[in-house]
Amino acid sequence: MSNKTNVLLVGSGGVGTLAAYNLEIGGLASVTSVLRSNHDAVSQNGFTITSLDHGYVKGWKPSTIRNSVPDVGKECLRPFDFIVVTTKNIADVSPTVTETIAPAVTAGHTTIVLLQNGLNIEKPLLVAFPMNPVLSGVSLIGATETSPGVILHDDRDRLIIGAFTNPNLPLSTSITSAQMFVQLYSASEKVSCTYNENVGFVRWRKLVYNACYNSACAITHMDTSRMRILKYPIDDVVRPLMLEIVAIAKAAGHVLPESIVEDMINCDPEDTYFKPSMQQDIEKGNFMEFENIVGEPLREAEKLAVPAPNLKMVYGLLKILQTNIKEAKGLVSFPTGPILLDQF
Ligand SMILES: NC(=O)C1=CN([C@@H]2O[C@H](COP(=O)(O)OP(=O)(O)OC[C@H]3O[C@@H](n4cnc5c(N)ncnc54)[C@H](OP(=O)(O)O)[C@@H]3O)[C@@H](O)[C@H]2O)C=CC1
């Protein structure tokens, strides 16, 4: 039996494939990757990765690939030490993250690492798996699967790991797991992976970008460069949203530096015509992570009585757009025909 750390990776798109590759070349982890739409392409040809950190990699496969999440109990498998979740976190569509990973979690043993955007993403996992550490992974990376098994990685991998508070475990248990994961991820010596105990601060800081740019770009189908060149999309839409997120974060106890708004507005190189992930998702007809990225900060605002009228409007619009996607995928339907016409 291998003495490497046993890692299951669920969700091998842009972020997940880079994480699996980086963990394996570090030499301390053996990775089982769960693949879905790219399973056949990768089992035939491996991954092709063009990466700013790792160079050009052709035909690479993780130690094990699977087309479904393993059932550790039924299959009598060695328990996973870490499950790294790099799916999009679509809280309003089943199967949720909790439902997806449940068969692979060993109570009291497996550490769950959520390498995903958004706020309060740990809450359902702490309810479902009360005796397991859950870690926060905030990724600053640019990684996209351009066709099945082909990954373009064009902004350096900087990963910030921390431990979500699990009231059923000593904090030291979760912190030890977090530090172990940082060691595994840093072992490649190709990327930056740091431990940060202030998970809330790190997640609110990232939301200043994601809740505002992701939403504005998804709704308008305009990338961040065009918004900055035109200026009025920033003045009328993006900056007002960012100021609301900063105010909500402050009320929640996370005081972000004053410069954060202008820094986030200008953080992408202006010539990249960058589309944030939510815009890329809507343009592909995929579900958007809007509940965790916009809905959760909005619910925090309501709880803390912080006015957030812009965020509320944007949330409403994203919910409508998500319903359109659900309808296109057959998850919701409406009455059709003459009855409907008579009614309106
Ligand atoms: N991409 C980026 O540069 C950044 C992304 N993030 C965050 O990282 C997370 C991952 O994003 P990203 O890599 O872009 O996402 P992608 O859409 O590229 O990849 C998600 C992968 O998860 C797979 N998946 C989804 N559900 C399941 C399931 N139930 N079982 C198995 N596989 C599943 C998808 O498969 P399928 O193809 O079949 O749908 C896809 O391969 C998100 O939270 C995102 O917001 C954060 C910073 C930067």
Ligand SMILES: CC(C)(CO)C(=O)C(=O)O
């Ligand atoms: C901007 C980015 C790529 C941050 O790394 C991101 O988080 C997103 O597009 O959702």
